[in-house]
Amino acid sequence: MMTTTTTSTTISTATVSTSPAASSAGSQAPTSDPLNTGRLAPTSLAELNGAAGLLTRVDRKYLVPLERAQELVGGLTSEARVLDIDGRRRFSYASTYFDTPGLEAFMLTARKRRRRFKVRTRTYLDSGLCFLEVKTRGVRGTTVKRRMGYHPDDASRLTGSGRAFVAACLASTGVTGPAAARNVAAVLRPVLATTYERTTLHLPEAEARATIDTSLTWRRLTPAARERTAVVAGAPQALRPAHLTAAIDGGEPVAVAGLAVVETKNPATPSPADRALWDAGHRPARISKYATGMALLHPELPANRWYRTLTHELADLFGTDRSSLESIGATSPTVSAALAPHPDHPRSDIGPEKNPRRRGQKP
Numbered sequence: 071m072m073t074t075t076t077t078s079t080t081i082s083t084a085t086v087s088t089s090p091a092a093s094s095a096g097s098q099a100p101t102s103d104p105l106n107t108g109r110l111a112p113t114s115l116a117e118l119n120g121a122a123g124l125l126t127r128v129d130r131k132y133l134v135p136l137e138r139a140q141e142l143v144g145g146l147t148s149e150a151r152v153l154d155i156d157g158r159r160r161f162s163y164a165s166t167y168f169d170t171p172g173l174e175a176f177m178l179t180a181r182k183r184r185r186r187f188k189v190r191t192r193t194y195l196d197s198g199l200c201f202l203e204v205k206t207r208g209v210r211g212t213t214v215k216r217r218m219g220y221h222p223d224d225a226s227r228l229t230g231s232g233r234a235f236v237a238a239c240l241a242s243t244g245v246t247g248p249a250a251a252r253n254v255a256a257v258l259r260p261v262l263a264t265t266y267e268r269t270t271l272h273l274p275e276a277e278a279r280a281t282i283d284t285s286l287t288w289r290r291l292t293p294a295a296r297e298r299t300a301v302v303a304g305a306p307q308a309l310r311p312a313h314l315t316a317a318i319d320g321g322e323p324v325a326v327a328g329l330a331v332v333e334t335k336n337p338a339t340p341s342p343a344d345r346a347l348w349d350a351g352h353r354p355a356r357i358s359k360y361a362t363g364m365a366l367l368h369p370e371l372p373a374n375r376w377y378r379t380l381t382h383e384l385a386d387l388f389g390t391d392r393s394s395l396e397s398i399g400a401t402s403p404t405v406s407a408a409l410a411p412h413p414d415h416p417r418s419d420i421g422p423e424k425n426p427r428r429r430g431q432k433p
Contacts, residue, residue: 105140105160105269105282109147112154113272118279130340130354132332132347133383139282139330142346146271149342150280153270162195164265166226166291167360168258173371179361180372185245188360189236189258191225192217195265200225202232204239214243226260226291233258262367263289264359265323266331271343278341280334286326288363324367329383331357355379 134142143150152159168189169175178186186207193200200222205215216239220232228236233255240251266286272279334343356362357379365373365380373380 105143105284107143107152107159107269110143110150110152110271112159113151115153115155118153118270118272127335128338130334130336130344131357132334132352133355133357133379134330134332134347134352136284136328136330138347138350138352139284139332141350142332142343143269143271143282145346146273146342149275150271150273153272158196159269161268161270162265163268164193164195164225164263165359166191166260167262167264168228169261170254170257171259173261173364174254176361176364176371179358180365180375182375187240187245187254189228190360191220193222193225198222202228202235204236206239206243206245226263228255228258260291262360262363263291263323264363266359273341273343276336276339276341278334278336278343280332280341280343283331283333286329286331286359287323288326288359288367289323290321290367326384331359355383357383 153161155161167175175186175188179188184207188205189203191200191202200220201217202220203215203217205213207213216235218232218235224232236258237248237251237255240246240254241248245251246254264287266283269282269284270279271282332343332347334341336344340348355378356376358376362376362379362384365371365376366384
């Protein structure tokens, strides 16, 4: 069973007073028929954070048809409460993800490195609030998320203070040393944009929560990224139909229509939401809005970790060539030189700075 155990810490700095959501980096709230949550009792944001602010938790993600997500909601009417803010129960989000020219954040995840990171801005389109967030994973498997208030007009770029914040997060959590952290932060650029709509459920008896994300879209922000990434010879280039490739290369968003991403966050024991999904035949899936989106939009990147998701749940939706993907199997080509020095920046050497004090050496 695919689960992730995390110990998550969120640190918020001063929130920025913002302009209307429509001005947020040109992002617009996605539109779709909302899930029907009318039979669920409401809960407030304060109650949700106070009762289900899970520090150590087990996370599971599922990719299910939208009608199955509706059945899940309908089956939890006696156990779940839905986040309700001023009568609104569905909230629109936009995120911009940042990576280096060598796509180090993606590669560290694809290669299952213990030290890895993710940098994004997240804009709450209904309120116009925006945050810069840094998620890191250290050698002990601890995931830490830190964020700072950010102006929505800067959601698609990193400011000087934003880069300094990223560098401090990477260094303080042990992902890398201070010098390498500054190198990484200096060259980060926007590579992927996402939008989606979220419904949040609280299951108080189980001390758990679940989020249901619908209307997910991915949009590539750097069409030349494939040319800037070292690719081994023979990497597959024809895994998608021509119409999808043309849309992606043209910077058009790709919509995950008819599917919902359900994420459960529980203590050690599975929640009623997990059990309901299992009873319906659904098992946890490996999906990351950033990594799976990048793997779909850049078929030359290594995608072994998301192989089943790309060749099953998403293959029929996007018309990807499943036979071509399956012919790669577990030996999907890797981008062996992706972390090699790039002409525009030196290699950042993610990891702890080497200690010069070794036996027989002087610092």
